[in-house]
Amino acid sequence: MTTIKTLTIKTLLLMLGLLATSLLLQTAHAEAAIPAQVQKQHASQLAILDMQNMTCALCKFTIKKALQTVEGVEEASVNYDTKTANVTFNPQKTSVEALIKATTDAGYPATVHQTSK
Numbered sequence: 001m002t003t004i005k006t007l008t009i010k011t012l013l014l015m016l017g018l019l020a021t022s023l024l025l026q027t028a029h030a031e032a033a034i035p036a037q038v039q040k041q042h043a044s045q046l047a048i049l050d051m052q053n054m055t056c057a058l059c060k061f062t063i064k065k066a067l068q069t070v071e072g073v074e075e076a077s078v079n080y081d082t083k084t085a086n087v088t089f090n091p092q093k094t095s096v097e098a099l100i101k102a103t104t105d106a107g108y109p110a111t112v113h114q115t116s117k
Helices: 002-041 059-068 096-105
Strands: 045-051 073-079 084-089 110-116
Touching: 045 096, 059 073, 059 084, 059 096, 084 096, 096 110
Parallel strands: none
Antiparallel strands: 045 084, 045 110, 073 084
């Protein structure tokens, strides 16, 4: 009789172990999917701005500094030769309008040349 009870308990424990493993794997799979969804929500966006009032090569430093002060800007580069600014930003934290306001406030009005995700 104790042998049957021992086998039944062992079988029960084995089944519980398999069930727990299955549940853990399902939970791990569900949690692994979350970062991809979050990443899509926070995907960076690129804006290329046409800059006005750039009269010398040093103007790009003022424009870049103005863009970098905007919350959500991840990267900014300014090209004097093409008179453009390439700005990578988080659209959940800022907008193209905020970027244009920052450069305009610094004395360099801008217009949108192109945006992409």
